[in-house]
Amino acid sequence: MSLLKCSSVFKAFGNIEALCDVSIDVNPGDILAVVGESGCGKTTLLRAIAGFETIDNGEINIKGQTVSSDQIHVLPENRNLGMVFQEYSLFPHMNVESNIIFGLRSYDSVEKKNRVKEVLELVRLPGYENRYPHELSGGQQQRIALARSLAPNPTLILLDEPFSNLDSVNRVDMLNDLQSIIRDSQIATILVTHDKEEAFSVADSLAVMVDGKINQYAKPNEIYFYPKNYKVAKLVSNAEFISGNLNNGLVDCSLGSFPYFDSTGKMNPVSEVIVMIRFGDFRAVYDPNGNFFVSSIEFKGSHYIVTVKSFRSSTYIKSIESLDTNLAINTKVNLVPVNPDPLLVFPKNH
Amino acid sequence: MNLFSANKNSYRMPPILFVFITLFVALIMVIPLLYLLLRITQLSLDDLLVLVSNRAFQTLTRSLVLMICVTTLSSMIAIPLAWITARTYLPFRKIWIILVMLPLVIPSYVGAYLFLSVFGPTGLFQKGLEVLFEVQRLPDIRGLFGATIVLSLLSYPYLFITLRGAISGLDISMEESSRILGHNSFWTFIKVTLPQLRFPFVSGALLISLYTLSDFGAVSIFNYNTFSWTIYQQYNSLVDRSMSALFSIIFVLLAFLIVLIEFKTRGFQKYYRIGSGISRKPKPISLGFWKFPVYLFLFVVIGFSLILPISMLFVWLFKGMYFGDSIVFSWSPIFNSIFVSVLSALLIVFFSFATSIILVRYSLTGNRFFESISYLGFVLPGVVVAISVVYFAANYIGILYQTTAVLILAYVILFFPVALGAIRSVLLQINPRLEDAAHGMSHNYFSVLFRINVPLMKPGLIMGFAMVFLLVMKELPVTLILGPLGFKTLATEVWSFSSEAFFVSAAVPALIIILICSLPMLVIIIWDKRIGD
Known part of the structure; x- marks a missing residue:
């Protein structure tokens, strides 16, 4: 039996559809990441699951019990969920211990102390009981917020953009920490984020949301290699998209003609398409008659990233070059494929 | 998406009790307006003639002249004070600020009575001059002159607070940018600093204008017939109370007009932001040569607004004890004053708490309407609130007429906006995610209210309580008109003693207030x- 089941949930604010036919399923121990740009409805989904928003249609089930539908709305305090907010929302007038105990209503005082100790060890901050939120760094506040939500043994933990308030150095550490803390605690988790790297590295499964709809719901590697449509591809990959035409089983584009892979599986063999060119699919090679030129070179330590522009169109492609490259700005080049894999194509009208 | 709902509770019904309180407050807040509207519908042709009569015109002129004089004089006091305490190097700055603020504790009738007792035609000052120079009589300070001096000395702190806050919140980098762009310090002040102080100046000046217009204590003791004092006299004459209603209509229209002018000047910019708090603070300016005039200015202001009145109270007290003048002392006014002040402050703070939760956390129809009417109390003068409450109590709720309940009802109308402002602003600073987080941790509505909202809103609640307590303690016209028969407070005692020139007897309750x-x-x-830095 799944822990959480959302079945075609709808929610509108005025005439803006925040959630449109959203269905997800979370099993014990799962980590689900909901990815999307800000305003796509992912936070609304999280808040609907937590009970801070009502839903217009559909159903949300927790452990088989309906908590939200167009008729029913179980209040957040009665759902036994844990939530870590984007701003962490630690109570500023309480120390760490009181913050954690706040959620432990049914425990006696000895149990409370023990549980506080346990969760502080779990988040690797033992001995922080008497600190106040303002005495903690951003990363520590986040871990305390996580400890606070884990303490009452919730059915499910909801994380709303947990890393957006951390700087990039802290972020990598916290990402690893969080993953192992969640694994250790064995609690199912839903994580909402706009950061694809975050989502790919932490989650077991991924739901990509665009304009209130879940466009793809699958394992991270599947989404990475086979994004279902142009919007998903744009959201989850480092790629450029150029226009092309299907012709005789090949796709013609400004880079040449190549074998392709039809993302929908049912495209007209002669039609206009969008071709996805991933980072590093092509290499720039010096060619005095080339149709492209080097417009910028970024040094990345172990390699260069070279941006190549077309003379004729606004197309530009990034390629990865080794440190001994002889390319310089304005060098005329041509682009050659690195491997013979087919290029992913999407229907033009999307 | 968050824009639509995140800061409002949409999944939970608002607590019925709080909605009920909000509706109740809204209902009583409109009593004065309903009363005036009712009176307008009953106007006869004769009444219209009264409205354009010479007497009405003179009252209007006197009120306006006093308002302009007081606003001007208090600006002349407050502007330099604000700048000195915000920007210059002043030893014991905090203490100076507190001293400069303290005149707010002196009610205008106490200030007026003390000035009269000292600088009156045969006051203490004249007595001194008589001994030295054989001066028999001084020119009468009652009327416009005395009222202007006393009200300015007691009301300048309102402007001082807003201006000082604004000056110390100014981002110094703007002034620095202006200097780098080639303007000298004088033009920088004129073109960059002053324009930024326009809004706080206008809102501070508005407070003083409304304070002056609705003042009852000083104008009654100096017998200067502004609207407040004229309406009270007409009301008390018992012959024809409709006159007082007619004058009230003009009075309230005038007050609204002034607020409207203020809004126009501010361009309807509702909240003035004092600064982000992260801006760099300027280095205090060393006074140098200006040290002497600055200290002289500080001493003169504090001397006349604080030291003189308070030391005169002691002079009268000792005079009374020494010469055996009758000092009437009784406990009941003290008890009554504290009782009504505490009770109304508690009630108003509770009402404001409930109302602010409804206004800030829920989007209910009528919220905007409520916000605008709740500011009526700022505009409506005490006398007008009092006579409208009398009218309603006498005509519709006879049982309550002449009881403390009606008195407290009027205090709620008058002072609710003050507490609501303080309490609402702290609630607005609390991130609603904190409440969400607490609900998510299995706490129900009232548990969250008491364990999260109340502790976090404590500064606002305490501030609201202190302000309402202070205002009720000093309040005079509403207490005079609505107090039950024989109900004496410290304020009414001071007023009745000093208006009959029993200066010694007035000193005791004045000092206690x-x-x-x-x-x-x-x-x-x-x-x-x-106020702090």
Whole structure:
């Protein structure tokens, strides 16, 4: 039996559809990441699951019990969920211990102390009981917020953009920490984020949301290699998209003609398409008659990233070059494929 | 998406009790307006003639002249004070600020009575001059002159607070940018600094204008017939109370007009932001050559607005004890004053708490309407609120007529906006995610209210309580008109003694008021962020 089941949930604010036919399923121990740009409805989904928003249609089930539908709305305090907010929302007038105990209503005082100790060890901050939120760094506040939500043994933990308030150095550490803390605690988790790297590295499964709809719901590697449509591809990959035409089983584009892979599986063999060119699919090679030129070179330590522009169109492609490259700005080049894999194509009208 | 709902509770019904309180407050807030509207519909042709009569015109002129004089004089006091305490190097700055704020504890009738007793035609000053120079009589300071001096000396702190907050919140980098762009310090002040102070100046000046217009104590003791004092006299004459209603209509229209002018000047910019708090603070300016005039100015202001009145109270007290003048002392006015002040402050703070939760956390129809009417209390003068409440109590709720309940009802109408402002602003600073987080941790509505909202809103609640307590303690016209028969408070005692020139007897209750008011005043000074640095 799944822990959480959302079945075609709808929610509108005025005439803006925040959630449109959203269905997800979370099993014990799962980590689900909901990815999307800000305003796509992912936070609304999280808040609907937590009970801070009502839903217009559909159903949300927790452990088989309906908590939200167009008729029913179980209040957040009665759902036994844990939530870590984007701003962490630690109570500023309480120390760490009181913050954690706040959620432990049914425990006696000895149990409370023990549980506080346990969760502080779990988040690797033992001995922080008497600190106040303002005495903690951003990363520590986040871990305390996580400890606070884990303490009452919730059915499910909801994380709303947990890393957006951390700087990039802290972020990598916290990402690893969080993953192992969640694994250790064995609690199912839903994580909402706009950061694809975050989502790919932490989650077991991924739901990509665009304009209130879940466009793809699958394992991270599947989404990475086979994004279902142009919007998903744009959201989850480092790629450029150029226009092309299907012709005789090949796709013609400004880079040449190549074998392709039809993302929908049912495209007209002669039609206009969008071709996805991933980072590093092509290499720039010096060619005095080339149709492209080097417009910028970024040094990345172990390699260069070279941006190549077309003379004729606004197309530009990034390629990865080794440190001994002889390319310089304005060098005329041509682009050659690195491997013979087919290029992913999407229907033009999307 | 968050824009639509995140800061409002949409999944939970608002607590019925709080909705009920909000509706109740809204209902009583419109009583004065309903009364005036009712009176307007009953106007006859004769009444219209009264409205355009010479007497009405003179009252209007006198009120306006006093308002302009007081606003001008208090600006002349407050602007330099604000700049000196915000920007210059001043030893013991905090103490100076507190001293400059303290005149707020002196009610205008106490100030007026003390000035009259000292600088009156045969006051103490004249007595001194008589001994030295054989001066028999001084020119009468009653009327416009005395009222202007006393009201300015007691009301300048309102402007001082807003201006000082604004000056110390200014981002110094703007002035620095102007200097780098080639303007000297004088033009920088004129073109960059002053325009930024326009809004706080206008809102401070508005407070003083409304304070002056609705003042009853000073104008009654100096017998200067502004609207407040004229309406009270007409009301008390018992012959024809409709006159007082007619004058009230003009009075309220005038007050609205002034607020409207203020809004126009501010361009309907509702909230003035004092600064982000992260801007760099300027280095204090060394006074140098200006040290002497600055200290002289500080001493003169504090001397006349604080030291003189308070020391005169003691002079009258000792005079009374020494020469055996009758000092009437009784406990009941003290008890009554504290009783009504505490009770109304508690009630108003509770009402404001409930109302602010409804206004800030829920989007209910009528919220906007409520916000605008709740500011009526700022505009409506005490006398007008009092006579409209009398009218309603006498005609519709006879049982309550002449009871303390009606008195407290009028205090709620008058002072609710003050507390609501303080309490609402702290609630607005609380991130609603904190409440969400607490609900998510299995706490129900009232548990969250008491364990999260109340502790976090404490500064606002305390501030609201202190302000309302102070205002009720000093309040005079509503207490005079609505107090039950024989109900005496410290305020009414001071007023009735001093209007009959029993200066010694007035000294005791006056001193007690000042002592009691100092407590909430200290709380306000400590909690008001605009005052600290």
